[in-house]
Amino acid sequence: xFKSYPALAMDRSDQASSRDRHDKxxxxxxxLVVKGCALLVLIALLGAAFSxxxxxxxxxxxxxxxxxxxxxxxxxxxxxxxxxPIYGTLVTALIAMIIAVPVSFGIALFLTEIAPVWLRTxxxxxIELLAGIPSIIYGMWGLFVFVPFMAEHVDPWLDENLGxxxxxxxxxxxxxxxxGMLTAGIVLxxxxxxxxxxxxxxxxxxxxxxxxxxxxxxxxxxWEVVWDVVLPYTRSAVIGGIFLGLGRALGETMAVTFVLGxxxxxxxxxxxxxxxxxxTIANEFTEADxxxxxSSLIALGFLLFAVTFIVLAVARLMLMRxxxxxGENRQ
Amino acid sequence: MKAMLNLRRQITDYVAKIxxxxxxxxxxxxxxxxxxxxxSKGLPALKWSLxxxxxPPPGSDGGLLNAFVGSFIMSGLAVLIxxxxxxxxxxxxxxxxxxxxxxxxxxxxxxxxxxxxxxIIGLFVYELMVRQMGHFSGIAGAVALSFxxxxxxxxxxxxxxxxxxxxxxxxxxxxxxxxxxxxRQVLYRASLAGIVTGVLLAFARxxxxxxxxxxxxxxxxxxxxxxxxxxxxxxxxIFQYAMSPYEFWHALAWAGAFVVTMLxxxxxxxxxxxxxxxxxxx
Numbered sequence: 001x002f003k004s005y006p007a008l009a010m011d012r013s014d015q016a017s018s019r020d021r022h023d024k025x026x027x028x029x030x031x032l033v034v035k036g037c038a039l040l041v042l043i044a045l046l047g048a049a050f051s052x053x054x055x056x057x058x059x060x061x062x063x064x065x066x067x068x069x070x071x072x073x074x075x076x077x078x079x080x081x082x083x084x085p086i087y088g089t090l091v092t093a094l095i096a097m098i099i100a101v102p103v104s105f106g107i108a109l110f111l112t113e114i115a116p117v118w119l120r121t122x123x124x125x126x127i128e129l130l131a132g133i134p135s136i137i138y139g140m141w142g143l144f145v146f147v148p149f150m151a152e153h154v155d156p157w158l159d160e161n162l163g164x165x166x167x168x169x170x171x172x173x174x175x176x177x178x179x180g181m182l183t184a185g186i187v188l189x190x191x192x193x194x195x196x197x198x199x200x201x202x203x204x205x206x207x208x209x210x211x212x213x214x215x216x217x218x219x220x221x222x223w224e225v226v227w228d229v230v231l232p233y234t235r236s237a238v239i240g241g242i243f244l245g246l247g248r249a250l251g252e253t254m255a256v257t258f259v260l261g262x263x264x265x266x267x268x269x270x271x272x273x274x275x276x277x278x279x280t281i282a283n284e285f286t287e288a289d290x291x292x293x294x295s296s297l298i299a300l301g302f303l304l305f306a307v308t309f310i311v312l313a314v315a316r317l318m319l320m321r322x323x324x325x326x327g328e329n330r331q
Numbered sequence: 332m333k334a335m336l337n338l339r340r341q342i343t344d345y346v347a348k349i350x351x352x353x354x355x356x357x358x359x360x361x362x363x364x365x366x367x368x369x370x371s372k373g374l375p376a377l378k379w380s381l382x383x384x385x386x387p388p389p390g391s392d393g394g395l396l397n398a399f400v401g402s403f404i405m406s407g408l409a410v411l412i413x414x415x416x417x418x419x420x421x422x423x424x425x426x427x428x429x430x431x432x433x434x435x436x437x438x439x440x441x442x443x444x445x446x447x448x449x450x451i452i453g454l455f456v457y458e459l460m461v462r463q464m465g466h467f468s469g470i471a472g473a474v475a476l477s478f479x480x481x482x483x484x485x486x487x488x489x490x491x492x493x494x495x496x497x498x499x500x501x502x503x504x505x506x507x508x509x510x511x512x513x514x515r516q517v518l519y520r521a522s523l524a525g526i527v528t529g530v531l532l533a534f535a536r537x538x539x540x541x542x543x544x545x546x547x548x549x550x551x552x553x554x555x556x557x558x559x560x561x562x563x564x565x566x567x568x569i570f571q572y573a574m575s576p577y578e579f580w581h582a583l584a585w586a587g588a589f590v591v592t593m594l595x596x597x598x599x600x601x602x603x604x605x606x607x608x609x610x611x612x613x
Contacts, residue, residue, distance in 0.1 A: 023509035023512075024509075026509060026511055027509050027510050027511050029511075030511035031510075031511075033419060034419040034420065034422045034423035034426075034427060035423050035427065035428075036419075037415075037416045037417075037419035037420040037423065038419070038420040038424060038428070038434075038437050038485075040416060040420065041420055041437055041440055041481065041482070041485060042436070042437055042440050044444060044478060044481070045440050045443065045444055045447075047459070048447075048451060048455040051454075051455050051458035051459055052451070052454055052455065052458065054458065055454070055457075055458045055462075102354065103354045103357055104354075104358075105354070106350055106351040106352075106354025106355060106357075107351070107354050107355045107358050109347070109351040109354075110351040110352055110354065110355040111355070114348050114351055114352065115355075123355065125603065126359070126362075127358065127359075127362075128599075129596055129599045129600070129603075130362045130366075132532075132535055132536070132595050132596075132599050133365070133539070133592055133595060133596075134538070134540065134541070134566070134591060134592070134595060135541070136539055136566055136569055136570060136588070136591075137365065137369055137588050137591070137592055138365060139570075139573075140569070140573050140584065140585070141364075141365045141369070143573060144368070144573075144581070145364075145368050190361040190362075190365075193358045194358065197358065221340055221341065221343070221344035222344055222347070222348060223343055223344040223347035224340070224344070226347075227347075244446055247446055247448075248446065248448075250448070251447070251448020251449075251450060251451065252448065253448065253450045253541070253542040254541045254542060254566075257570075258573070258574070278448065278450050281450060281454070282450065282542060282545055285545065285546055298454055298457075298458070301450065301451060301454040304448060304450070304451065305447075305448075308447060308448055308451070309443065309447075312442075312443045312446055313439075313443060315446075316439060316442045316443065
């Protein structure tokens with residue numbers, strides 16, 4: 001009637017071991033599934049790179065390295081080169097960063113050191129929310145509001161006052177139509193500001209308050225604390241944040257497509273319409289009437305991918321350096 | 332001499348403070364201007380017919396019904412595809428591969444995917460699906476969007492699981508609970524709010540994405556719920572209508588832009604409220 005003690009123990013261990021086996025199998029299965037999903041992320045990036053290289057192979061094979069520095073873009077004669085879009089991408093991104101970096105730094109400074117405490121959270125939240133507005137909205141605003149504004153007020157003034165200068169003059173000569181590199185660069189800059197400012201603000205917040213307080217305690221002004229303590233401490237991450245912004249500016253499509261003018265012109269003037277890699281692809285993709293044309297567009301996409309990959313990788317490495325140090329401090 | 336030096340330091344400080352404040356006002360000025368434009372042009376164009384009628388040919392009245400439905404289907408499908416995969420991948424990074432080389436590599440690649448230009452995702456899925464199928468389709472659009480959702484979900488899941496205190500894991504494991512049950516029944520519950528936030532943020536992000544849909548779902552002037560055909564969607568309709576010369580199409584584009592912006596802002600606010608004080612950076 002009663003089981004002897006050893007028998008009971010054996011019973012239990014039997015049960016336990018069958019459950020153990022089941023659990024072990026389930027554990028291994030679960031591990032495998034999550035690992036597979038994680039590897040999918042890796043495959044996605046490799047797949048993206050490879051598929052564009054594959055899609056652009058016809059263009060690369062036909063034009064070779066000349067694709068990079070030829071300014072031809074002729075759908076009729078089937079001659080394509082990436083110089084004009086590359087130039088437009090770099091110039092608009094450069095203008096954007098010239099505007100966005102100092103302004104974002106100012107915003108981050110204001111939100112971490114200057115603003116009254118009650119104001120910091122709501123303004124930071126507003127800026128972060130605005131960073132999420134889709135780029136097509138920026139593009140529409142650019143086309144319908146900002147382009148006319150530039151054409152009426154800014155372009156004529158630039159042409160009149162700066163166009164005659166000896167060296168920088170050619171940058172600002174041209175018909176005041178509002179569309180063009182300068183407008184696109186400014187719209188991009190406005191778009192990138194909330195993005196870079198939020199990163200810089202977060203980075204500044206990682207500076208241990210002991211360090212800042214020590215500096216204040218020996219009589220430093222706010223500016224001295226920021227310039228001599230906060231900035232050196234966060235330098236790599238600040239650069240990382242700027243590079244993230246740059247990556248965004250280089251690859252941004254919709255905001256630029258609306259205001260760049262879609263013209264395959266290599267012009268020194270920032271007031272002339274131009275083209276960027278992303279805008280060229282977006283504008284012409286559905287019109288590409290020959291395989292070589294389509295292949296050239298995808299080859300452009302590959303170039304964009306390669307450039308943004310490098311920029312974003314640098315950005316992440318820089319950001320990781322600060323994160324590592326912050327982790328060490330905490331321990 | 333010393334007084335002079337101090338005065339200079341103070342002036343520098345004042346100038347810096349004023350410049351920083353001006354920079355903030357400068358940044359906010361543009362953003363307010365853009366929001367104001369969207370509201371002032373979008374609100375008057377907002378009519379009930381927007382949600383009951385199809386996209387019109389030039390010159391006649393219409394709405395954006397098919398575009399809203401198409402966007403909803405494709406975004407919903409993208410979230411359905413990417414959320415389980417993203418949560419699983421995030422789980423791997425946080426629970427199985429913390430401090431391993433493979434884990435670090437995947438985290439790094441995921442971060443790059445997170446900020447990669449969306450036009451590249453569009454071209455990738457074009458090569459992957461559209462070219463194979465021979466035509467644009469709604470399913471290709473959904474897959475393209477899911478590649479944008481994926482890294483966001485991976486990142487938030489990873490970060491949220493890392494925030495769960497180790498004592499919770501250890502207590503469960505000490506009771507003899509197998510690890511997969513610990514993850515599913517303890518860790519997911521503890522970090523549910525954060526993971527849901529990630530999905531909401533991702534949804535907000537794809538609701539305005541235009542570039543990837545341009546090469547995958549394209550557009551469709553007519554009503555369709557079939558995933559095998561080109562599918563209308565709000566961002567591409569906004570793009571085409573805004574670029575067109577017709578006043579009425581412009582008004583429709585602004586109405587669409589207004590709806591999308593409001594949706595993004597509301598989702599942003601909701602996800603912030605959900606997060607409370609937990610910190611996520613996406």
